[in-house]
Each structure stands twice: as C-alpha cells, then as structure tokens.
Amino acid sequence: MADSKQARNDIALDMIDLDRYPIADLDSGPGAEFLAECQRSMDDQGWCNLDGFIRADALEQLNGEANDLLPTAEVLHVKRNIYQGAIDPSAPEDDPRRKEFTHIAAQLADDQIPAETRLKRLYHSDTLTEFVRRVQRKAQLFRCADEFQALNIVALQPGSWHAWHYDTTECTVTLLLQAAEAGGEFTFLPNSRTDEAEDREAVDRLLSGDMRQARTFSRGAGAFTLFRGGYSLHGVTRVEGGRSRISAILTYDEQPGRLIEDEINIRIYGKRVENILASRKTQATA
Numbered sequence: 001m002a003d004s005k006q007a008r009n010d011i012a013l014d015m016i017d018l019d020r021y022p023i024a025d026l027d028s029g030p031g032a033e034f035l036a037e038c039q040r041s042m043d044d045q046g047w048c049n050l051d052g053f054i055r056a057d058a059l060e061q062l063n064g065e066a067n068d069l070l071p072t073a074e075v076l077h078v079k080r081n082i083y084q085g086a087i088d089p090s091a092p093e094d095d096p097r098r099k100e101f102t103h104i105a106a107q108l109a110d111d112q113i114p115a116e117t118r119l120k121r122l123y124h125s126d127t128l129t130e131f132v133r134r135v136q137r138k139a140q141l142f143r144c145a146d147e148f149q150a151l152n153i154v155a156l157q158p159g160s161w162h163a164w165h166y167d168t169t170e171c172t173v174t175l176l177l178q179a180a181e182a183g184g185e186f187t188f189l190p191n192s193r194t195d196e197a198e199d200r201e202a203v204d205r206l207l208s209g210d211m212r213q214a215r216t217f218s219r220g221a222g223a224f225t226l227f228r229g230g231y232s233l234h235g236v237t238r239v240e241g242g243r244s245r246i247s248a249i250l251t252y253d254e255q256p257g258r259l260i261e262d263e264i265n266i267r268i269y270g271k272r273v274e275n276i277l278a279s280r281k282t283q284a285t286a
C-alpha cells in the first residue's frame with residue numbers, strides 16, 4: 001500500500017504522457033507491452049527514443065526553469081578526443097586518440113539546479129528511475145550520487161555543436177527541453193565499437209566529415225532518449241537559427257553512491273568546481 005501511495009505522489013506521473021507511455025505500471029497490460037517494446041529497441045538497436053514523452057504543459061514549465069537558470073551557467077570550452085581524453089601524441093599519426101575536437105556549451109551542473117525545480121524532482125522520481133532500469137534490464141540502477149554530474153542542463157547556442165565522442169557511461173539518458181530551429185541533430189554511428197574492437201574505418205570516415213553512415217533521430221522537444229553512448233560514436237550537429245538547443249542529461253549508475261574523481265570533474269566543469277573543491281580542502285585543514 002505504501003508503494004502505491006508513494007507512486008501517486010510522484011511528480012513524474014503528472015508530467016509524462018501516460019496514455020502513450022504507461023510507465024506507472026510496467027507489469028501488466030499496455031505497460032508491459034510498452035516495456036517489452038523499449039527493451040527490444042535497446043537490444044536490437046542500442047537506443048530507445050520516446051517522442052512527446054513529456055506533456056506539453058509540463059514541458060513548458062521545465063523549459064522555463066532551464067531558461068531561467070541558464071544565465072548562471074558556465075560557458076565551457078570542451079577540448080578532448082572522442083574517448084573523452086586528452087590527445088595522446090605517442091599514438092600513430094592517423095589515430096583518433098591524436099585528434100582533438102572542441103565544442104562550446106553553456107552547462108549547469110547538478111549543484112546549480114535547485115532541489116525544488118520540477119526538473120530535479122522529475123529526475124528524482126523513483127518511477128522514472130525504475131523505468132530506466134527496466135528498459136536496460138539492469139538488476140539494480142541508481143541515480144548518480146556525484147554532486148556535479150548527476151543531472152545537468154546543456155545548452156548549445158546557435159553556431160555550436162557537440163563534438164563527436166563516446167560517453168564514459170554505458171547508457172545515456174537525455175530529455176530534449178528546447179529544440180533548435182534547424183540543425184542540432186543528435187547524430188551517431190550505431191554500435192561503432194564493442195568492448196573488444198572498434199570499426200575504425202567507419203569512425204575515421206565520420207571524423208573526416210563523411211556523414212553517410214551516420215544516423216539521426218527526429219526528436220522534438222519533450223523527447224526522452226535512452227542511448228548506449230558508450231558504444232556508438234555520437235554528437236550533435238551545429239545548431240542553426242535563432243535559439244539554443246537545450247537538453248537535460250540524466251545520469252545513472254549500477255553502483256550506489258559512486259562519486260567521480262575531482263580531477264575529472266575539474267576537467268569537465270572548469271574553474272568554478274576547482275574553486276569549490278579547493279576551498280573545501282582549505283577548510284578541512286584549517
């Protein structure tokens with residue numbers, strides 16, 4: 001009984017289009033069928049794309065929150081190779097580890113998104129986390145415990161792109177809050193690597209600008225996407241037109257309470273986080 005009362009209070013149930021996406025009951029009827037479809041899509045294709053997942057009125061509120069907060073965001077200049085590392089000058093000349101890609105994004109880390117926002121409450125929904133876990137067929141899945149990485153809002157301004165990369169986690173979950181007027185397409189090479197090998201020919205072609213093997217989804221604002229970004233090289237094409245493309249990145253982990261190393265967080269989030277961590281160390285030794 002306690003469970004169903006808790007579920008009724010879950011904000012996700014007010015925001016998600018439950019007629020189309022019955023995530024509140026995944027064990028019987030339409031919910032069970034829907035879950036099986038999502039699992040099949042993840043198994044066969046490595047993604048599950050749910051257009052119109054968030055209802056129009058709720059989306060307007062979420063996007064309003066994001067637009068209100070974004071002026072306080074850091075503008076990050078992200079430089080890295082496709083494996084999210086620094087370039088390796090000892091790698092062979094034509095190796096992707098030697099190629100550096102740069103993109104610019106206005107990014108809010110988890111600690112910059114207040115707990116009372118509807119976006120954070122949606123991320124903290126146990127119903128939503130359970131749905132994400134079951135689509136991936138994980139025995140357990142937790143929201144990321146890291147104070148910076150857990151939930152992020154990323155805005156790509158007109159003229160910006162999100163450079164080609166693999167994610168450091170197996171599966172990425174995104175919610176598109178505001179679509180670009182044109183461009184800004186989430187684009188990927190399906191299953192371009194496994195744990196053992198990488199399709200270097202396909203990867204090299206994409207990195208040299210040949211998009212013929214790349215695929216894209218049509219995603220409007222409100223689309224909720226699960227994607228095995230650790231295995232498919234991906235990025236977002238240049239945003240065109242007058243408005244930014246804004247997405248929320250929801251991070252999960254199979255281990256509870258896992259934190260990300262300071263050094264990685266400083267590399268991603270820059271000076272602001274470096275200062276926070278440094279001032280904590282000073283306080284601890286004072």
Ligand SMILES: O=C(O)CCC(=O)C(=O)O
Pocket residue numbers: 154162167172174186229234235236247249
């Ligand atoms: O904004 C998106 O749709 C994808 C972002 C992405 O690839 C990432 O944050 O790792």
Ligand SMILES: [Fe+2]
Pocket residue numbers: 165166167172229234
């Ligand atoms: Fe990614």
